Amino acid sequence: MQDAEPILDGIKVLDFGSFVAGPAAATIMSDFGADVIKIEPPGIGDLYRYLPMTTAMPDCDLNYSWLHVARNKRSLALDLKKPDARAPFERLVAECDVFLTNLPPNVQERLKIRYEDLKPLNERMIHASLTAYGEQGEEASKPGYDATSWWARSGLMEYTRAHGAPRTVMPPAAGDMVTSMGMLSSILMALYRRERTGKGGRVHTSLLANGIWSNAVALQAELCGVQVFDPDKPEVSPQTLVNHYECRDGRAFIVAVLQNDASWESFARAIGRSDLVTDPRYETAAARQENLAGLTAALDAVFAEKDWSEWRQVLLENRVTTGPINRNCDVVSDPQVLANNMLVDLDLPGARSVKTIDSPIWVEGARKVKPRRAPEVGEHTEQVLREAGCSDADIAALRAAGAII
Secondary structure (H helix, E strand, C coil): CCCCCCCCCCCEEEECCCCCHHHHHHHHHHHCCCEEEEEECCCCCCHHHHHHHCCCCCCCCCCHHHHHHCCCCEEEECCCCCHHHHHHHHHHHHHCCEEEECCCHHHHHHHCCCHHHHHHHCCCCEEEEEECCCCCCCCCCCCCCHHHHHHHCCCHHHHCCCCCCCCCCCCCCHHHHHHHHHHHHHHHHHHHHHHHHCCCEEEEEEHHHHHHHHCHHHHHHHHCCCCCCCCCCCCCCCCCCEEEEECCCCCEEEEECCCCHHHHHHHHHHCCCCHHHHCCCCCCHHHHHHCHHHHHHHHHHHHCCCCHHHHHHHHHHCCCCEEECCCHHHHCCCHHHHHCCCEEEEEECCCEEEEEECCCCCCCCCCCCCCCCCCCCCCCHHHHHHHCCCCHHHHHHHHHCCCCC
C-alpha cells in the first residue's frame, strides 16, 4: 500500500545552483514530491542548459543533459544583482524549507545568500552549500568541476589506468552525480534534525570530499603506510581473478573470484582449464600472485575462444561472480535495469515521450512523482512571484527594473 502523498510533499526547495552537483540533489527531492524552484539568471538561464551545444558533445534535438537534471522543477528567472529583486527573493526564502546553492563562498557573500545572511528571514530553513574544495582554506572559493575536484584532485584519475596507459577522462557529470547524493544526505539529515528540534541549520559538502570518500580504500591504505596501486608494477591487474577479459565477439567482462584455492579450482574447472589447477605456477594463491602475467595471458586466450553470451551462461551456471563491461547502448536495454525501473518515462511536448534515468532511491510504500519536463528559462516566474505575494504592479516594476524579463 502506497502513501497518499509523496514523502517530501509540502517541502519547498530553492535551487540557487548551476550545472549539476547541487541541482541534482534537488532533482531527487523533486522525484519524491518536493516543490523545487530553480532560480536562474534572466535570459540565458543556467549555463548547464547549453552543455549539448559544446563541440565535445553529440548533436541531438533534445537537450539530454538538461531534461534529466531539471525535470519536475519550476524556473524563476530573477537577477539577484538587481536591488529590486531582493524583496521578492527574501519572501521566497522566508517560506522555503531548503535553500541550496553551489556558488563559491565569496560569491555567496557578495550576493548576501550565506546562511548568516538568510537565517534571520527563516530560522527553520536548511541552508545547503556545495563547493569544489571545501568551505575552509585558501582554495575555498576556487571554482572547480567534478573533473578537476572529484576526479583528478582525489587520486581517482591517476590510478584508474593500467601501468603506462594514458590517463582517462571521466564520463560527463559522473562525480557530480555521486556528490549530489552526499548533498542530498546532508539535507535530509538536517530536515530530520529540524523535526526533532524545530530549528534549521547549515549543511555543506564538496566535490573534493566526495572524491576522497569514493577513493577511501586506497587513501586509507596510504594513511597506513602502504599502496594499493603500485605505479612501478607491470601492466597487469593486482589480482588475476579480479580482472577484466575480452571475448571472441569483442565484448568484455569482469570477474571477481576470491583468492583462495577452493574458488580457484572451481573457477578453472568451469572454464575448461582444470589443468591450470595442478600447474605448479598456479597451484596456490601465492604462486598465482607470483606468476600473474603468465596466468593473465592464459586466461586471455581462454576467454577469446567464445562469445560473451556463451561465457556469461557458463560463469552464471558455475556461480562465478561476473558482470559485463557494458557500453551505454547495452545499459539502456539491460533487462535488469528495465526490471528495476531504473529508467522511467518522461512526457514531452508534441505527444512525445523519452526514457529518463530515475533517481537511485526507492522507499517501499512511497511513490515518486511522474517526471515532468524541464522548464524553459523563466517559465514559471510570474506564477512563483504571485505565490510569494507579488501583485501585478510589483511584477511590472521588477520587469521595468530588469530584475525579471
